[in-house]
Amino acid sequence: NAGVTQTPKFRVLKTGQSMTLLCAQDMNHEYMYWYRQDPGMGLRLIHYSVGEGTTAKGEVPDGYNVSRLKKQNFLLGLESAAPSQTSVYFCASRPVNTGELFFGEGSRLTVL
Amino acid sequence: TQLLEQSPQFLSIQEGENLTVYCNSSSVFSSLQWYRQEPGEGPVLLVTVVTGGEVKKLKRLTFQFGDARKDSSLHITAAQPGDTGLYLCAGASTGGFKTIFGAGTRLFVKA
Numbered sequence: 001n002a003g004v005t006q007t008p009k010f011r012v013l014k015t016g017q018s019m020t021l022l023c024a025q026d027m028n029h030e031y032m033y034w035y036r037q038d039p040g041m042g043l044r045l046i047h048y049s050v051g052e053g054t055t056a057k058g059e060v061p062d063g064y065n066v067s068r069l070k071k072q073n074f075l076l077g078l079e080s081a082a083p084s085q086t087s088v089y090f091c092a093s094r095p096v097n098t099g100e101l102f103f104g105e106g107s108r109l110t111v112l
Numbered sequence: 113t114q115l116l117e118q119s120p121q122f123l124s125i126q127e128g129e130n131l132t133v134y135c136n137s138s139s140v141f142s143s144l145q146w147y148r149q150e151p152g153e154g155p156v157l158l159v160t161v162v163t164g165g166e167v168k169k170l171k172r173l174t175f176q177f178g179d180a181r182k183d184s185s186l187h188i189t190a191a192q193p194g195d196t197g198l199y200l201c202a203g204a205s206t207g208g209f210k211t212i213f214g215a216g217t218r219l220f221v222k223a
Contacts, residue, residue, distance in 0.1 A: 104154055105152070106173070
């Protein structure tokens with residue numbers, strides 16, 4: 001049972017480059033989330049989606065865009081990467097009727 | 113903006129000791145959750161507390177939700193090396209869609 005799968009697991013970018021992180025879940029969850037985790041700062045919400053075709057901003061949305069074209073996928077894009085976006089990114093999903101978040105294993109991004 | 117403050121940020125104790133981790137906010141949450149995260153993995157849910165004053169036990173772990181639903185605590189009895197990890201509290205917003213996290217408590221239990 002795959003659960004929540006993130007690709008890629010690791011990526012190194014140069015400042016100004018663009019990239020997309022893909023999150024796929026096979027649990028038919030309505031809600032999906034992108035968080036970033038930095039030392040001493042816990043998990044900070046970037047964007048989230050409450051259903052196919054809908055997205056909303058979280059706590060730290062600047063510099064990121066997202067899309068939810070299919071219910072099972074949630075994409076996180078960086079149009080012009082900056083060193084401040086060096087972080088570990090986690091995708092999560094949850095069903096409507098419970099608050100439990102199911103996380104992927106994370107994607108480590110380094111921007112030089 | 114709803115914020116969750118966790119304390120302590122770091123805890124290093126000997127096997128067999130007891131410990132308590134605190135999660136505080138000035139905001140009311142519809143529910144609070146505790147997650148545990150190990151290196152290289154995503155957080156995994158330990159418990160959800162919903163009712164003010166609620167106490168839940170999970171083996172040696174005791175979770176409490178404050179009466180006003182603004183704070184929570186995690187107490188571990190007779191800690192073991194296997195308890196080592198990052199413990200995160202998380203609160204569901206009153207709208208129910210967003211979940212925000214505290215900064216986490218990194219626990220290290222020495223054998």
